[in-house]
Amino acid sequence: MASRKGSQQSRGDGDKYSVLLPTYNERENLPLIVWLLVKYFGESGYEYEIIVIDDGSPDGTLEVAEQLQKIYGEDKIVSNVLLILHSGTAYIHGIKHARGNYVFIMDADLSHHVSGSPVSLDNTREGGYDLVSGTRYRGDGGVYGWDLRRKLISRGANYVTQVLLRPGASDLTGSFRLYKKEVLVSLVERCVSKGYVFQMEMIVRARQLNYTIGEVPISFVDRVYGESKLGGNEIVSFLKGLLTLFATT
Secondary structure: OHHHHHHHOOOOOOOOEEEEEEEEOOHHHHHHHHHHHHHHHHHOOOEEEEEEOOOOOOOOOOHHHHHHHHHHHOOOOEEEOOOOOOOOHHHHHHHHOOOEEEEEEOOOOOOOOOHHHHHHHHHHHHOOOEEEEEEEEOOOOOOEEEOOOHHHHHHHHHHHHHHOOOOOOHHHHHHHHOEEHHHHHHHHHHOOOOOOHHHHHHHHHHHHHHOOEEEOOEEOOOOOOOOOOHHHHHHHHHHHHHHHHHHHO
């Protein structure tokens, strides 16, 4: 790994990118997503680290993360245990360990194409954005592998949110984003939502604080291994959270 790193031309004028990967039962997916991240960041020449935040997975995800540390080095893979978390708590925990001045958040289930990462990095640098969000609903972005019910839920939630909150972004529930670290810290400190509403509130709060938001079309592919965590309880929580944001923002 050291020889490969030495052969890469460094980019970014001292910038470093921290990737936060919250996980729960992702032992099959984690080695693949980490390998892809190492490959794309290595080829891009950016300095990076990958932070795995595990929710006490019973399938041994943490043990897999520890093995990946040994393979790629602790300077690249940081593995943390978080026994009780929701989205906000996971990111708070991850930020404490992040050494980069830019922070990626993304899913560990291979639903986000890692090849979009360098594009997002360049857009942030050239556009001067405070955050860049991957969007499934603009340009050549799209969703693949979902049934009609899941697509209707996602589109419906996004549409209602656009009408009520007017957030100035096309995809509010996606979790493939790049933040300047200080911006992410500021937003997480202000957000009170949990679960799927958390990502939506992050965009709404960013607009309130006049942070600049860029968007990059992405292809979202349904998870390869494991099961989706979206269920009836999550939908009800989303609607409650949406109404709370509408009343308070």
